[in-house]
Amino acid sequence: MGARSIFSRGLNGLSKLNVACLNFQPHMDVRKIYGNGVEAKYTYSGPALELLKIIANDMNFTYTLKVPPNDGAWGVLYPNGTWNGIIRMILDKEADIGLGPFGVTYVRSKFIDYTTPLLVDYTQNLGRRGNTEVALWSVLLALDPSVWIATFVMLAMTFSIVYLLDKSSSRVTSKISLLLRPDVSSSRSSI
Known part of the structure; x- marks a missing residue:
């Protein structure tokens, strides 16, 4: 009620x-x-x-x-x-x-009835007034400098590993193709 x-x-x-x-x-x-x-x-x-x-x-x-x-x-x-x-x-x-x-x-x-409110309370969040201009590189301030250094070191390591794997795989591929290729000179002589 x-x-x-x-x-x-x-x-x-x-x-x-x-x-x-x-x-x-x-x-x-x-x-x-x-x-x-x-x-x-x-x-x-x-x-x-x-x-x-x-x-x-x-x-x-x-x-x-x-x-x-x-x-x-x-x-x-x-x-x-x-x-x-x-x-x-x-x-x-x-x-x-x-x-x-x-x-x-x-x-x-849906379950109870309300009377007219006696008090209306508003909740507000306050914060320091910031600078309205956004610096071009301010995105870098989101993380600590040590995190940025670690990120760039890992990127450099990743690129180096991918480069070395690419170079070594091309040498291995060329050696495998030489082994699997039939001898061209012997096939010509038999014709």
Whole structure:
């Protein structure tokens, strides 16, 4: 049961919702106090949880926060068709709402409903500003000088070996052709 189906038709008689969440600072701070698995106790704080309190107050419902057991994942589809993390909790009806920075993907949208995003986060890679002119020989900078030296030495050795094999093979070929050629002078005398 996704968020859209809960809020678009009201709460459908639900007065207490199970909300699954994970640590995502600074928006949600979920800290384990003690225990493991179902017996674990957590503290919850952060702006996303404050917003949940406001929505719960305005829509007159209560909620229980839950953390996905063991995997600590938002939700990934496995090749066998099962999900993990908060998505699995929603599909298994262990949670009614998943609170967190879910990436909106086509695959996920076939299984759950999304609300309007509260946060849009962009990832960017930064690098040093380089020279826009490309030097003619800059391709040589791709490899270490020792690699270039080794490459040219191997090329020289390869050309030398091919040259020597060619010269020796032509001598061997001429000797073999002399041995296999019939004696021209003896064949003329018999005619």
